[in-house]
Structure formats: structure tokens, C-alpha cells
Amino acid sequence: MEKTDYTTIQNVILDAGPIIHLEEIDSLYLLTDFERLIIPDAVWREVEYHSPSVFKYRDINFEKANVVFDEDILSVCKLFCLDTGELEAITLCSQYPDSILLTDDASARLVAKTLGIRAHGTIGILLRAIRRKQFTPHETMRKLKEIPLKSTLFIRRSLLHEIIEEVKREYGLI
Amino acid sequence: MKILQAELPDKLYEQIKLLIDAGWFQDEKSVITEALRRFLETHKPELMEKFIKEDIEWGLRGKD
Numbered sequence: 577m578e579k580t581d582y583t584t585i586q587n588v589i590l591d592a593g594p595i596i597h598l599e600e601i602d603s604l605y606l607l608t609d610f611e612r613l614i615i616p617d618a619v620w621r622e623v624e625y626h627s628p629s630v631f632k633y634r635d636i637n638f639e640k641a642n643v644v645f646d647e648d649i650l651s652v653c654k655l656f657c658l659d660t661g662e663l664e665a666i667t668l669c670s671q672y673p674d675s676i677l678l679t680d681d682a683s684a685r686l687v688a689k690t691l692g693i694r695a696h697g698t699i700g701i702l703l704r705a706i707r708r709k710q711f712t713p714h715e716t717m718r719k720l721k722e723i724p725l726k727s728t729l730f731i732r733r734s735l736l737h738e739i740i741e742e743v744k745r746e747y748g749l750i
Numbered sequence: 751m752k753i754l755q756a757e758l759p760d761k762l763y764e765q766i767k768l769l770i771d772a773g774w775f776q777d778e779k780s781v782i783t784e785a786l787r788r789f790l791e792t793h794k795p796e797l798m799e800k801f802i803k804e805d806i807e808w809g810l811r812g813k814d
Binding site for chain 1: 788793794795797798799801804805810811812
């Protein structure tokens with residue numbers, strides 16, 4: 577399908593959450609819209625353990641990356657109780673300028689914000705899919721509704737309802 | 751006050767002891783309370799909600 581204007585994001589650094597959650601609702605291929613999908617070693621192992629099928633998709637090119645630790649980032653991450661995967665993902669972001677971090681963990685996003693790193697999550701990817709012409713608004717709404725049924729992503733039901741209403745408003749479906 | 755009983759891995763407990771022995775904390779209770787407080791500070795539901803709202807904005811109206 578033809579893509580609209582907009583710049584393509586070059587480097588995406590992935591935490592385990594969005595990979596696992598997108599796979600649970602059969603939407604992992606939405607990630608192919610990004611140039612490079614970089615997964616730190618610890619996250620790779622975590623995904624391999626929880627969702628081994630993720631790495632069987634031949635048309636999604638994940639790159640495994642080793643992380644060179646930075647003492648300052650390490651200290652901030654520990655202060656915010658981040659796990660090894662999140663810590664490696666945030667450290668990698670500092671090694672790839674202009675990258676964005678994909679995570680569904682609130683504290684990882686808080687650290688990212690503190691360090692000036694752009695971060696988004698599964699919900700952002702599902703909504704972005706509409707303007708990138710990967711999904712119709714109806715397809716995205718269907719996937720949003722599947723989250724509590726098929727996915728381990730925790731989201732308050734009323735908030736999910738608000739998101740769906742926002743999609744309807746944005747695309748004149750009310 | 752609530753009383754909680756929990757099993758901790760030996761290594762974790764050793765680290766708690768180190769902090770107490772070095773004089774940073776008075777006892778195990780103060781280390782655990784401080785650790786829990788910090789954890790809960792960074793895992794607030796409203797924080798998650800705030801980030802999801804940022805995702806809505808980026809997802810629906812972002813430029814990249």
C-alpha cells in the first residue's frame with residue numbers, strides 16, 4: 577500500500593513488551609514500517625523465552641545488538657528499578673542518535689524522558705498504523721478491542737474505550 | 751501499619767545487610783520501605799496513562 581509523505585523513523589530500539597504484545601494480537605508486521613529494528617541482547621533472550629515464534633517471521637528483520645554500558649545511564653536506570661532488558665534498550669538509544677525506543681513499561685518511559693530519548697508503546701504503533709495506511713481505522717479498533725482478550729498488555733478498560741472513541745472522532749466515524 | 755512476611759534471595763539480603771553495616775540505614779525495615787517507596791513512585795498507574803495519551807497524540811497526529 578502507498579505510504580503518505582512523512583519521514584520514516586530510521587532506528588527503532590525495542591524493549592520486549594511491544595514485540596510480545598503486538599505478536600499476541602497478530603500485528604507484529606506493523607514494525608516493518610521502520611527502517612531498522614534493533615533488539616538488545618537481553619531483550620532478545622527475554623523474547624526468545626516468552627514468545628519464541630517472534631523470530632520465525634522471515635519478512636521482519638530484527639537486528640541483535642550488543643550493548644556497551646555507560647555508567648551514568650546505568651545509575652539512572654537502577655534508580656528507577658529498570659530490568660536488564662530495559663536498561664540495555666535505553667543504553668542502546670544513546671548509541672543510536674535519533675532513534676526511538678519502543679517500550680510499554682512506564683518507568684522505562686520515564687527514564688527515557690529524563691534522558692531526552694523519544695519513547696512510544698504498543699498503543700502508539702497501533703494508532704500510527706492508520707496514518708501509515710497499514711490498517712484502516714476499523715482494523716485498528718478491532719485490534720484495540722482484542723488487547724484485553726488476547727494480550728498480556730495491561731490497560732484499563734475505560735482508557736481503552738476512550739482510545740477507541742478518539743479514533744472514531746479523528747476519522748469521523750461517530 | 752501492616753506486617754508483611756517475604757522470602758528474599760540470599761544475595762539480595764546480603765546487599766541489604768551491607769547497606770545497614772555501612773551505616774546507610776538503621777535496619778532491614780528501613781531499607782525495604784525505602785526500596786518499595788522508590789519502586790512505587792516509578793510505577794504509578796497515572797504515569798502509564800499519561801504515556802498512553804502521548805501515544806494517542808503521536809499515533810493519530812504525529813509526523814513520523
